[in-house]
Amino acid sequence: MNTENMKEQSYGKFAKFLHWVMALMVIVLIAVGTYMAGLDKADPNKMLLMGMHKSFGVIFMQFAILRVIWSRLNNSPKLPDVLASWEKLLSKTITGSLYLLMLAIPFSGYAMTNLFGYPVSLFGLIDLPVLFGKNTEMALLAKQAHFLLVYTLMAALFAHITGALKHRFLDKPEADVLPRMMPIKARI
Numbered sequence: 001m002n003t004e005n006m007k008e009q010s011y012g013k014f015a016k017f018l019h020w021v022m023a024l025m026v027i028v029l030i031a032v033g034t035y036m037a038g039l040d041k042a043d044p045n046k047m048l049l050m051g052m053h054k055s056f057g058v059i060f061m062q063f064a065i066l067r068v069i070w071s072r073l074n075n076s077p078k079l080p081d082v083l084a085s086w087e088k089l090l091s092k093t094i095t096g097s098l099y100l101l102m103l104a105i106p107f108s109g110y111a112m113t114n115l116f117g118y119p120v121s122l123f124g125l126i127d128l129p130v131l132f133g134k135n136t137e138m139a140l141l142a143k144q145a146h147f148l149l150v151y152t153l154m155a156a157l158f159a160h161i162t163g164a165l166k167h168r169f170l171d172k173p174e175a176d177v178l179p180r181m182m183p184i185k186a187r188i
Helices: 003-008 013-037 044-073 085-115 136-169
Strands: none
Touching (some): 013 136
């Protein structure tokens, strides 16, 4: 594949930056959120971790909004012609689900915090607008939604990564989509 064609079939530097920064952030947010949820309410680390989790969740949501806008303003490389139509449909469905979940998860966390009667604070420096008044019953629903959405995200991420690896190692070389998003040329 020549260099010009490779550029045409690759994401731009900013899209790659957003992808990999958000991938790292989502791993850390899930790990910290899972650890934090297991801590005793009396543990002083729980509140510290919760504040950090919420702050980085707000930043993640801003990246997600930016990513949605960026993807609408910039054309994504088209999927390889060698992929079956069901693979293309599945890829688009998973990608769409990932975008939706990247917005819904931090929103549900924000809503949960407000519904429990607290503002969302950005590193204790700025309180963000309260969007929802206190409502414990709704807060518990938002909490359940937050957890369910995170598990759904993990399933979608598994499918996303599995698909990329399938195309890389099991399909024809023309089906390999991994180099399109790699920050540097992949030599796997």
